[in-house]
């Protein structure tokens with residue numbers, strides 16, 4: 001029987017705003033399956049986003065949804081989680097939203113290790129504003145603000161998350177649709193800050209300018225660049241050139257922020273009594 | 274039983290006022306001269322089961338209190354000059370998404386880093402118009418330690434009642450000054466909680482104004498699931514660009530304050546009954562102004578003081594009336610003339626108008642005000 005996505009989607013909110021061929025919808029379906037796997041209670045789940053095409057995702061989801069300002073999702077989410085730690089807090093958003101304007105909130109969210117899951121929809125471009133380069137646009141690629149090719153070096157979002165202290169970091173692509181929900185589910189179950197980077201496609205703003213003739217071509221690229229971490233461990237360095245590692249990239253146990261703060265509350269109440 | 278009294282700083286009084294008002298969440302970022310508000314709440318909030326978080330910057334702190342408030346918690350942030358500038362985008366978010374929250378601005382000079390340890394009153398127009406777009410604003414400006422406490426409680430009440438951000442502005446002088454405070458007993462001051470929906474979760478619309486201009490706000494994590502956005506939205510909380518809906522929503526949000534001025538406005542008048550000249554002053558400056566009134570009266574000059582405790586909305590009606598009663602007005606403020614624009618707008622030339630301004634980091638003295646009063650008398 002076909003999977004029933006509609007039970008998780010707000011009645012009357014489809015069709016979505018995304019372009020035909022946009023990868024964001026694939027990620028949303030993965031998120032829905034992951035939430036299902038984890039048995040998340042809709043009433044007790046907040047989905048927080050910033051601004052951008054990716055950030056429109058929460059509006060379709062039948063949960064407590066918060067579409068904030070550009071770059072600020074992780075900080076709003078921290079407030080939700082601190083004020084109501086029993087809530088499941090998920091964050092979604094684009095590469096520009098998360099690591100350009102929101103970069104500071106992103107790294108500090110990773111450092112604090114609150115029990116939240118951040119799904120980054122990385123399509124290597126600013127989609128909503130019409131294709132300006134983002135911190136993950138490949139050097140040399142074309143964007144509307146790089147008429148001579150992109151001069152900027154890039155961020156590796158997963159490495160950034162690991163470096164900043166996230167305790168579960170995984171990566172996959174919109175091509176590897178069935179891996180998306182598995183990794184997000186693992187992230188949700190992990191007690192601490194989890195970041196799942198999904199390499200995604202924006203045919204309208206990135207593909208068009210960078211010689212991808214079709215969405216299929218973009219999907220093929222995602223298929224080709226992805227190398228599972230386990231396989232990569234056995235491959236020679238030269239074969240890994242230009243490849244992107246997928247799967248669970250990092251996992252560790254570290255005290256979770258709200259659990260630690262609960263101890264502070266107990267201590268303070270004790271001192272007060 | 275004698276009341277609990279203490280000798281405290283304005284910033285501490287603000288923090289204790291917040292706890293009294295039922296504040297359960299504070300997010301901030303250190304900045305002089307407001308930091309003590311955070312320091313006290315870091316210690317006090319966990320004692321009452323609340324929480325405190327120091328964020329990575331003031332934008333993050335503003336974002337966090339909005340997220341926290343949506344779960345139903347009364348939420349506060351405190352900052353000064355540069356920090357308030359950083360918060361502006363999200364203050365607008367709080368306006369359009371109608372999220373109750375309180376923002377303390379312990380004013381210092383500016384622009385930019387300015388004089389971090391010097392007092393100023395130059396953020397008053399920013400408190401009205403700092404964020405982009407049309408929006409209503411509520412800001413209060415206490416002048417003493419006791420009043421910082423009571424106005425903090427009132428600021429929370431207004432935020433919760435009108436479902437919007439409320440700013441508390443006081444300057445470094447009152448923020449850092451120590452005075453005796455008499456702590457009100459629990460129940461002595463009114464404490465208002467936001468209205469909760471009285472319809473079923475299926476029928477709940479977070480911006481449904483069919484029963485009044487202030488729709489009840491459900492909490493995240495309850496059986497009410499709803500959507501919040503900074504886009505112009507319809508009653509159900511989802512984005513719309515329909516001109517009639519956008520227009521109606523924008524006007525309703527401004528009407529929340531305009532139609533309730535009587536409830537929101539609070540002023541103090543001192544010797545205005547027979548006044549022939551009026552001093553308009555707020556915050557710590559009004560302390561010098563009151564002294565000036567007394568001295569001027571000794572000299573036979575019929576001076577009076579009007580002190581807006583609510584700066585925004587501006588007390589239009591009363592100032593217009595006083596403008597017709599007096600020969601002249603002096604607006605005393607620690608900036609180079611901001612509230613004077615409002616006084617000018619409202620009095621429409623009905624009396625002489627002068628400003629006693631100062632931006633050198635020193636307080637305005639009674640002598641400076643008296644000199645100006647004599648010019649308009």
Ligand SMILES: Cc1ncc(C[n+]2csc(CCOP(=O)(O)OP(=O)(O)O)c2C)c(N)n1
Pocket residue numbers: 051052053054055070093094095096097098121123125126127128129134202
């Ligand atoms: C403060 C602010 N600056 C700029 C913008 C304009 N803006 C809206 S979306 C966006 C980029 C979105 O790109 P990304 O986050 O990568 O998401 P995508 O649209 O590609 O899914 C920008 C720059 C804004 N809304 N707010």
Ligand code: SF4
Pocket residue numbers: 017018019021022023024053054123127128201202203204205
């Ligand atoms: S512009 Fe790009 S990111 Fe935005 S919906 Fe279209 S394809 Fe997706």
